[in-house]
Amino acid sequence: MIFSCGDNEPYEAVPVSEDPLEDTVATDIALTLEIPDYFPDLTYDLSQNPPTQNGFVLGKKLFYDGRLASDGVVSCGFCHIQAFAFTHHTHITSHGVDGAIGKRNAQPLHNLAFMEDFTWDGAADHLDAQPIIPITTEVEMNNTFSNIVATLSQDPEYVDMFAAAFDNGQIDPDNILKALSQFMLMMVSADSKYDRYLRNDGTTLTAEETAGLGLFEAKCSSCHAGMLQTDQTYRNNGLSIDPEFNDLGRFRVTGQPSDSLKFKVPSLRNIEATFPYMHDGRLPDLEAVLDHYANGITDSPTLDPLLRNEDGSLGIPLTALEKAQIIAFLKTLTDDNFIFDERFAEF
Ligand code: HEC
Ligand code: HEC
Structure with a gap:
């Protein structure tokens, strides 16, 4: 079973059905991440948790299962909605159990196999460890692993699926996290218009998009x-x-004053679909983002030196035409084949 994302060939898809057990196979099959040669190196060590058909399907079921949360409703997929490249859309910052409001905008989930660490401030340094944060955070899923293990162990479908996905067959935190990672690792987004242009398959960028790329x-x-x-x-x-959340970003992780107000430079793939923007979702659209860089920069001791100009002004001067051109380029990063890929869709 190969996930092809090149050569214009359709994905050789994992079977997609209403019932995850139907997608579980008697003899498990290794899945391959097909990665374009112009992508960065993998950061995830696949040998430690090789994705398989049965692990992937189990991870997908867990991802969309509200029983991972204390209220039985707030699944991973509740905040990470595929149509918006797995971001939360209706709320600026994410909503968790009982309508509790977190202070950050949900990040897209794609190309996680290439990331060195996770979340806006890098609080998690391994993909397998990342879900511990939402699962146990009060304003997110507000649950405990012992509670989840107890719930899943009473469900015969899960008992069968863990047995099919892992040699030891156990329903335990380690296997739960590994299955979630297998599902998320397969989320490679590499079939945008920009990718097809890079692959030289005859796709051309418009004059506006080319100017924007430059x-x-x-x-x-x-x-x-x-x-x-x-x-x-x-x-x-x-x-x-932000006066409401007073979020100091990376400082929270390192305790270094020099990291105050620093956040991870986000990937801009599928950016058209992941509005609103920035760690707290304060900017509603891409026009507002470009206006921010051109005219909205706030000075502070940790402001990035790249945003200080020699004449003492701040920001990146941009004309209205240049802003429109950059936005046209950013929209070539939308990968509809990923956003509508049925393999990742809710059962
Ligand atoms: C209540 C909403 C909510 C739920 C539920 C939720 N997430 Fe998230 N997710 C977020 C937010 C918000 C962030 C950014 C967190 C931060 O920066 O502190 C995030 C970040 C992430 C990231 C990091 C992405 C990156 O590029 O660094 C991953 C991976 C992730 N979530 C996976 C999951 C998984 C798996 C689950 C289910 C176990 C889950 N999330 C449940 C809101 C949620
Ligand atoms: C000095 C480094 C730097 C430069 C230069 C820069 N950015 Fe950013 N960008 C960031 C950081 C850091 C963030 C996340 C900030 C946050 O949320 O607190 C970000 C966020 C964004 C976002 C929001 C992403 C999201 O998922 O919410 C967009 C869009 C964006 N930048 C586009 C641009 C464009 C277009 C330019 C050039 C005009 C640009 N950036 C220049 C560092 C930079």
């Missing part, structure tokens, strides 16, 4: 670097501190 490379790619548009560092891009 501007992006000149003005944005020192931080939004490489094919995933992130150098994976933490930086202060000049947002004013």
